[in-house]
Amino acid sequence: MSARYQFSLSKELLAKAVEELNEPDDDAERLKAIDLLKENYIATNPGLPLLRSDDKFLLKFLRARKFDQDRALKMLTNYHQQRNKWPEVFDKIKNPILLKNFLDAGVIVPLSGKAKNGCKVLVVRPGLVPGLITDTIALVMASLEKLSDEEETQIHGLIFIEDLAYISIDLVQQMSPAIAKRAVGIIQDAMPLRLKQINITNEPKIFDVISVIFQPFLKDKLKKRVRLHGTDFDALYQVVDRSVLPIMFAGSGPELDTEGWKNTILEEGTAL
The missing domain is CATH 3.40.525.10 (CRAL-TRIO lipid binding domain)
Incomplete structure (x- = not known):
């Protein structure tokens, strides 16, 4: 199993992520958000397996939707659905x-x-x-x-x-x-x-x-x-x-x- 994600960027970037993206400033809280997104996706998309399930992959959907779980899940689902549509x-x-x-x-x-x-x-x-x-x-x-x-x-x-x-x-x-x-x-x-x-x-x-x-x-x-x-x-x-x-x-x-x-x-x- 790969190592879990840890924020390793600058303090300035972390501050921006916390202020603008509602990102937790604590690694443990961030991982909880990642795990919840993964669990919700698997539960709602039984016939559409995740392309990737690593922390970094899921984290970018949370950041794109300012850590709003519902909106991040919708984007993650759209991302996978589009692969078969065009x-x-x-x-x-x-x-x-x-x-x-x-x-x-x-x-x-x-x-x-x-x-x-x-x-x-x-x-x-x-x-x-x-x-x-x-x-x-x-x-x-x-x-x-x-x-x-x-x-x-x-x-x-x-x-x-x-x-x-x-x-x-x-x-x-x-x-x-x-x-x-x-x-x-x-x-x-x-x-x-x-x-x-x-x-x-x-x-x-x-x-x-x-x-x-x-x-x-x-x-x-x-x-x-x-x-x-x-x-x-x-x-x-x-x-x-x-x-x-x-x-x-x-x-x-x-x-x-x-x-x-x-x-x-x-x-x-x-x-x-």
Whole structure:
């Protein structure tokens, strides 16, 4: 049996987790919460075994839902149910080598630095490589799965920068309401991460069509966290310092580590 979880991060992170996520500051109390979530899941999902039952896996669902047992259980259940509902996406998440051309191009890559509030920053460039919208969605989900294992990201949260400079008519035509509902639903209700902000840059003229497709499925809280920047990044610099942003956002930070992120995704695949 593996050793039980013990909080080993900084005092500052523990304080943030206690204040913002209602996380117990005591290891024993935290383990009680983990065990209760596991027991409740097993009791309510007899035909849907846990993908993983280790403390770190279950803890990220508790953190994503501020240690509310009912909400964490709902997210954990959604997470497992989704694996069987969308094979054209999840088969590729489980076999990310099928997304190698997207990884080679750097369609989705996190910044090496953090946002000013400590959040991880994920850059998404749909359309950079021609292909299926479901492949882009699969790579988003695979990336979120990797990032959700990072404890600092669990506590601080995640910020998206979606650069729409490469969006094509073909890709937009693939964005049906059904696909939008599924994708947004997974990100909002199944992925154990706190999405703090979505920054959209270089919106094309056809962006209004994209917005009409996706807006109905965004919860009000997330709608308020969407920021449109166009080609003026001044407001973005208030969130992510220019020294962290690459030149594509008129920053002075390092280029995206496309190769490093590709290796991260490919070396072990993903659990989801």
